[in-house]
Amino acid sequence: MLQPVQRTDKFVPPSRRVSVVVHAPDPISRAGVVSQLHAYAELTLVDRSRQRRGQVALFVASAMDRATLRNLRALVDAEVRVALVVDGMREADVLGVVGCGVTAIVWRRAATSARLLRAIHAAHQGEAHVPADLVGTLVAGLGRRKDPLTPDSAERTPIGMTPREIDVIRLVSEGFDTGEIAVKLSYSERAVKYVLQHLTSRLQLRNRSHAVAYALRAGYI
Numbered sequence: 001m002l003q004p005v006q007r008t009d010k011f012v013p014p015s016r017r018v019s020v021v022v023h024a025p026d027p028i029s030r031a032g033v034v035s036q037l038h039a040y041a042e043l044t045l046v047d048r049s050r051q052r053r054g055q056v057a058l059f060v061a062s063a064m065d066r067a068t069l070r071n072l073r074a075l076v077d078a079e080v081r082v083a084l085v086v087d088g089m090r091e092a093d094v095l096g097v098v099g100c101g102v103t104a105i106v107w108r109r110a111a112t113s114a115r116l117l118r119a120i121h122a123a124h125q126g127e128a129h130v131p132a133d134l135v136g137t138l139v140a141g142l143g144r145r146k147d148p149l150t151p152d153s154a155e156r157t158p159i160g161m162t163p164r165e166i167d168v169i170r171l172v173s174e175g176f177d178t179g180e181i182a183v184k185l186s187y188s189e190r191a192v193k194y195v196l197q198h199l200t201s202r203l204q205l206r207n208r209s210h211a212v213a214y215a216l217r218a219g220y221i
Contacts, residue, residue, distance in 0.1 A: 017044045018124045019055040021080075023071075029060055033085075034112040043120065053079035053190070056123050058116065060085045060108070064093040073164070076101040077191040083123040085111050094134060097158065099162050101198065104129040161220050165199045168192060170221045173212045 013058045020043050024030035037058075039041050046055060057080045064086060081103040082098060097105065104123035106115050110131070122129035124195050161169070171181045182189045194206060205211045215221045 017042055018120060019044045019046050019052070020058055021046045021048050021050065021051045021055055022058050022060070022122055024060040025062055033058065033060060033111075034036055034114070036116060037120075039113060040117055041118075046217070051075075051078075051080060054081070056081045056083060056120050058083050058085065058120060060107075064089050064097070069093075069096050072097065073100040077164075077194070078092070078186065079190065079194045080122040080167050082125070083116075083119040083129075085116070085119075089134075091160060100164075101162075103127070105129050105131065105134065132170050161199065161203075161218070164193055166215065166220050168195045169199070169208075169211055169215045173221055 019025045022033050048203045057075050082102045084102050085106045085108050087108045104119040119129050178189050178192050
């Protein structure tokens with residue numbers, strides 16, 4: 001259960017503040033989270049209607065389902081950094097959440113203000129922050145997957161590249177530019193650029209051509 005904390009009045013320069021939008025399944029849950037985050041001067045709470053790229057979305061969910069995963073993916077595609085607060089997840093849910101680009105996770109039962117703050121900062125900085133008891137589940141799940149560099153593992157859900165990244169890089173390999181890829185996949189051009197930037201950064205690839213070569217060697221395309 002979320003516990004109230006004392007508000008701090010320390011001054012934090014606006015340039016160092018983290019903008020946070022709270023997504024919650026009901027008004028009571030949202031009010032509880034907002035009341036905790038108001039205690040931190042380094043956070044600036046923003047209304048959902050003003051969600052922008054580079055901000056952090058603190059997404060509260062009672063359970064994982066297709067709609068929740070779709071909403072998380074949409075936020076990531078819009079270049080919003082996501083911290084997830086959830087009651088629990090199955091192994092497949094964990095892999096799905098991490099696969100769509102969410103790496104800051106807090107169990108709802110353990111969501112103290114301090115843990116929420118750490119998760120928000122981790123999401124903002126692009127770092128991993130997961131509960132200790134979730135690490136084993138994640139490692140075990142990845143261990144049961146086929147080697148992502150094995151070309152004949154065509155029916156797997158890839159770890160090295162996500163399905164969204166594969167769709168984009170396949171079109172890059174066919175000579176389409178950013179605008180054309182956006183039209184074909186019904187993404188914004190900004191989302192396409194983000195997918196490519198995230199892919200090249202995460203896999204330490206030099207550019208789009210290097211990413212295409214990687215995907216070809218690994219058997220993704």
